[in-house]
Amino acid sequence: MSITFQDCTYRYGRKLRPVLDDFSYRVPGGLTILLGPNGAGKSTLLKLAASVSRPQAGRIDFDGIGSRSRAYRRHVSWMPQNVAAMAGLTAREQVAYSGWLKGMNRADAWQRALDSLALVDLREHADDKASTLSGGQLRRMGVASALVHECRVLLLDEPTAGMDPRQRRVFRDLLRSLSGDVGILMSTHDVADLAEEADHVTVLYGGKVLQTGSTEAFLAHAPGGTAQGRAAEAAYTALLTEYEAG
Structure with missing residues (x-):
């Protein structure tokens, strides 16, 4: 089960050159690293896969489920390059809120938020205000937010930027532990x-x-x-x- 692009075209303006043109691609299972220079189309590909943006032509689906459907978004999670702290919320509250947005009930979202923070080595910061977290901690909280509803595909855009070597090691271990159950597509420079x-x-x-x-x-x-x-x-x-x- 994976995300498939079929003959997709996407441009940011009607008169601009397409970033992706007649693009077809199937996201492999396991852990896939997406490489490419600036302007290659990596972030665009991830936004389309996350159903944040829609192609002007072509189709994107997950196991036959079209990207415009609510069911598709239940299976797919995306962590953008910039993870912002929500004013006044603790790390656990922000992660739980992400779960609620994905359709979880409040009790399940609240419990899963703590579990997800533990996965990214942030459990001890669960009650800290998200605004007090460092850049690397914010990114790990972003991963926890993406994982909270037990997605089938995880899309990560430059997730290790700002992490120190120890945090990167924790993150690598996390991805390896997840990749047997969750398909992961991760862009990086x-x-x-x-x-x-x-x-x-x-x-x-x-x-x-x-x-x-x-x-x-x-x-x-x-x-x-x-x-x-x-x-x-x-x-x-x-x-x-x-x-x-x-």
Whole structure:
């Protein structure tokens, strides 16, 4: 069960060039890392997959359920790049509110909020005002908000920005623990960010998929003799260089 794009076109203005044009793509299961330079279309793809934006042409569905339906949004969660603290709410209250918006009753949302905060190592901050959390903590609260209603697909837009090394480690462990039950599509600008721990890698450039497949297939693009620990960066650079050379 996954999200599928079928011949989708999306532009931000009627006279502007499409960001995605006649775009087809199926989000793999497990953990997929979405790579690409600024302007590649990563955030647009995630907004469309989250049903935050709608394509001007084409169709997006989850296991046959169209993206315009309420049922689709119950299965899919999205964490945008910028997670804002809601004035006056604690971290638990904000996460619970997200669950309520997804159709949960208040009691279930309240309990699941605490469970979700524990998953992202924020349980001890459950009663802190969301406005007092650090940037990295806010992002982890954003993940908790996305997970609170037990979604089937989790869409993450630059979730590790602002996290320190320990927080990134906690986050990596969380994604690995979830990816057996939840399909995860995570965009990043950091080529090394989980790329070698992911199940799949998709590289987007100019609104087109340059490469999608297993992590092993992605890393195979690295030139021979690449130093250990630099394979992801080398593979990414080689793909973009090959494409730009025509």
